[in-house]
Amino acid sequence: MTEITIALSKGRIFEDTAPLLKAAGIEAQDDPGASRKLILSTNRGNVRLIIVRASDVPTYVQYGAADLGIAGKDVLLEHGGSGLYQPLDLNIARCRMMVAAPENFDYEFAVRQGARLRIATKYVQIAREHFARKGVHVDLIKLYGSMELAPLVGLADAIVDLVSSGNTLKANHLKAVEEIRLISSRLIVNQAALKLKRSAIQPILDAFAGAVG
Ligand code: PRT
Ligand code: MG
Secondary structure (H helix, E strand, O other): OOOEEEEEEHHHHHHHHHHHHHHHOOEOOOOOOOOOOOOEEOOOEEEEEEOOOOHHHHHHHOOOOOEEEEEEHHHHHHOOOOOEEEEEEEOOOOOOEEEEEEEEOHHHHHHHOOEEEEEEEHHHHHHHHHHHHHOOOEEEEEEEOEEEEEEEEOOOEEEEEEEOOOOOHHHHHEEEEEEEEOOOOOHHHHHHHHOOOOHHHHHHHHHHHHHEE
16 A cells, blocks of 8 residues: 655644544544654555654755645745645645734835844744745845744844734734735645655545545
8 A cells, every 4th residue: 555644733733633543534543642653654554744843844855855744824935836746735734924024114114214223033044035025125134933022132123023913023023014925824745746646646636625625
């Protein structure tokens, strides 16, 4: 039987993914939340799950170490998507990629003035493309987390980050000043695996598509 490996991350994506896997007839043998195993067997002998960092999912699938994966569009845009099919928007882990600035910073005015802005972000590709499209000159400062801190201590004028409830911005006296795009998670497939293992992969794709509606 054809072996299938699916790359997932713990955290918010996994919670929303478990029902979709179930709809595809796939259930993990151990609870990924509790288990420290990185390779989980499932009720289907030929299907296994691997647990990786959210931002590493596209890399495992690109190189064929996993056949399928689930990754946020934010992560896919930063990765570039080479070697991947993105056949399905799963509509889970939804949020918005936003520009945010301190409550007392007049972003629109700074943009109109043609000011050069310092932007701190984990999402350098997305930010670069956004500001280039707007014709705004920016210096991008790459961070790996806690972006909200950067404007508070003078590292940056503004940030580019994901926002869902808005509570993190509010708690740090920041406001969203511009929406870049909606973000949700996508099913991704290794392009070569889809050709070579289509009879095993296609039913999983169909089940996911049916569960998403
Ligand atoms: O932590 P790790 O390095 O393992 O990876 P990760 O942080 O990317 O994983 P995880 O599970 O936190 O996020 C996985 C995916 O969830 C992301 O790639 C997004 O596609 C999606 N997602 C949805 C979010 C959010 N909503 C979100 N709100 N990812 C992060 N956030 C953060 C945001 O960066 C900010 O710090 O939550 C904070 C804001 O939340 P609110 O509710 O206060 O607005
Ligand atoms: Mg996280």
